[in-house]
Amino acid sequence: MESRIRLGVSSCLLGAKVRFDGGHKRDRYLTDVLGGYVDYVPVCPEVEVGLPIPRPALRLVRDSHQDVRLRFSKGGEDITDKMQCWAHQRVQQLESEQLDGFIFKAKSPSSGMERVKIYPESGGMPDHHGIGMFARIFMEHFPLLPVEEEGRLHDPKLRENFITRIFTMKRLRETLAAGSGYGGMVDFHSRHKLLILAHSEKIYREMGRLVAHGKTLPFETFQDQYRTLLLKAMSLKTTEKKQVNVLQHILGYFKKQLSADEKSEVLEKVEDYRNGLVPLIVPITLLNHYVRKYKQDYLQEQVYLNPHPKELKLLNHV
Template identity: 60%
Template structure:
């Protein structure tokens, strides 16, 4: 990559003392592990919007789809103040070239999903979205977003990180070689990764790429990026991984010995049964790719989509 990935993040998750009680919600994975590969742009909506530290707690009330932001005790309504700040802040974030954003769960400003919204009887419904999170998603519909709580799930963590790394590679391609040749090369290198997320999108994007030379380039790039993000948002499954693994094996099945074929197939079966993590068949395939010098497969991001130090393919 040309440079490090830039991610927006709720400031409290990096250990900044910006919460209502003067504390933080440091997430060690975000700061210490993922932080080795990304540059964060920290944001605290409450502090930046002028509410200070410490401060009275706030909550969402009223209509789930259009809630008001009020202080818990005084009942002062700060909806307009927060929205006006949020509208200004997302415009400022345009210049940051963010490849993703990690929000603080349950926050009335930053919660991405299932935020409590209290009705007129004071009963909560966990169906809301924080005011700043909603503004961000509406303003940047193609930027990957997630909550820190959901990133504790290894599958959701892997899905989000594959999204941000893929988007960064795409943007680097447009900067370095924005012509048709560069985009064809990007699609070729990421074909198997796309198949693992969505065979349907992989086919659709292949057809789109085949007709790129006949399209207006801005229109093509916009459509391709939209499909790229939509594909990568879909989660991988064991079945889709098996399809890709078998596809890779097909590239050198004539070169493999009977024992090597059997070893691969047994490894695939154990992965399918949930007895081995994905890293095991991937490592074995990488061994054969080097051994038999499969140049096309060496370029496939599917085999190394993110740093191995993140340990994203080790769960069963």
């Protein structure tokens, strides 16, 4: 039985009443939709560091030395050192959770991954260039792990990219856990080739060279290098141009099988996608039809054509 995705998440997004005002910020997409495929590991920095519920609000403050501090908005008590000490310990603990990614609470002074308000110590208007204190330490400790904020997941392209990445992480974790050595990794790479190509042709070629010479390296070294390259590739966003390149690459496998009309139909749908007239699911569905019709065994194994459960409908909106 396949394992489930393991995601760290800000506790309030699951409905836990841990916010400064005693409330929560439950995100129904995370709990009711994505939750069907995910085991969540909830984290609330404020509660886990020992703060009460309710409590005064926290904020990031830039002091006179240009250092960013974490302080209560009322009274100004500084808990920077306490939060940083806890955060460094917490990310060490999270290593054992084998996380496939993390979803942070947007704009939080502890957990926002970008655009968090930083207030000047002397008063005045804040800038919006901050990173939550725990989020920063987490991302520094796990620099290539997929991370997102719940607000950004409402953008269809960002959502599809993030979910593709975490499903890929899960499959890699399962492959390594199976203990099938070089053979298992070669099989994993073979099934993910086109998906990697859709993210980065440069890294796709680099990974091909690594796999070709993998047995000349100790397996642990090969595994670490492969994982690093995979995560780097998947962190790069796909574009219409990259997707069209892969779709045309797939079409090349049918040179001797598609009739002139069938080929024309595929090219028409690819061009419609390029011009923004149809979502990616349209040419993908047509190609999947021909993969089954002409029994293209290699393409049947390509994760690119089925990167995540169709029930999530992610390719319908990109």
